[in-house]
Structures are given as structure tokens and as C-alpha cells.
Amino acid sequence: MIYVGKSNPKDKVRRCHEIINREQLSHIFPLKDYYDYVWFFWVRLTSMWTSKLQHGMTVESDKIMQELLTMLTYDSSEQGWAVFSRGLYDMTKGKGDILLTVLDNSKQWEDKVDYPDKFVPVMNEAISGVHPEHHCNRLILPGQTGHIPERVVCSECGRTMDKYVMYRCCTD
Structure with a gap:
């Protein structure tokens, strides 16, 4: 088991990591390595999403796209x-x-x-x-991916999600 938290881990993730370690709830990666593993996890998901989009895949037609959408929605929540x-x-x-x-x-x-x-x-x-x-559900896609789809469906109900531009400053 690994606690991956959010794609942009902040102080809350560090505190959770410290509690897991202090209370010996699980074996965990050292904090210095942990952030790299979490970063790689989320970057890999985003890269897969971008690659699938570039190959013309859609959430409606591709099971992997559906699962990626769900995971990226969790991160945005x-x-x-x-x-x-x-x-x-x-x-x-x-x-x-x-x-x-x-x-x-x-x-x-x-x-x-x-x-x-x-x-x-x-x-x-x-x-x-x-x-x-x-x-x-909300889905926050990184702006630097180069491609933001015109239409994205909700991973739970299948309805088309509204599209917004969001600027966010989150101190977690």
C-alpha cells in the first residue's frame, strides 16, 4: 500500500506521511524518495492521458481513458x-x-x-x-499538456462535463 495523496503534494501529505511513519501503520518510502514516486505516479497518468488524446482516443471508446479520467478526477477532488x-x-x-x-x-x-x-x-x-x-466531479488538467479536449464526460454518470478555465492558488 502506498499513500499517493495529490499530484502536487503539500504540507498535508507530509503530515500524513509522518503519522503513518510515527504510528507504524505501514512500511513507507523515506520522505525524500516519496515525493519523487508520487510525482512519477501522477506524471505517468497525465502522460498516458495526453498520449491517448493525441492518438484520437476518447473516454467513450477506450477503457484505459475511462480509468485515467477517473483517477485524474480523484486528484482534482x-x-x-x-x-x-x-x-x-x-x-x-x-x-x-x-x-x-x-x-x-x-x-x-x-x-x-x-x-x-x-x-x-x-x-x-x-x-x-x-x-x-x-x-x-471536477477534472483539473494541467495547462502545459498542449491539448485540452473540447468534450469530457463524467466518469460516474457519463454526462458531458461543463468546461471552465480555472486559476488556482491552493495552500492545502
């Missing part, structure tokens, strides 16, 4: 999120509020996890059953 995987093929993900709901209600689905390989698929099923009354 002020909420938490998580990805769970086991092996090469089992993966599930979700926004923090949905994941907390699913985990709080684990009594409803934990009996389906009769061996470790079932955890991710069962959790994925539970996540897909949670539909918040209202959601609002």
Missing part, C-alpha cells in the same frame, strides 16, 4: 479516495465517502469474503451498489 487491488487483475476504487459507507456497512457483505481472493471482487460489488443522491 478535495475528497479522499482509494484503490484496492490483489494480483494483476482484481481492482476496485472509489471516492472516500462511498468507500467509508461500504466499509461501515461491511457486516452486510463480509460473509461473502470466505477467502482472501474474494475481498476485492466483493468490495467492488458493494461499491457499485452505492449511488449517492448527488455527485459533482
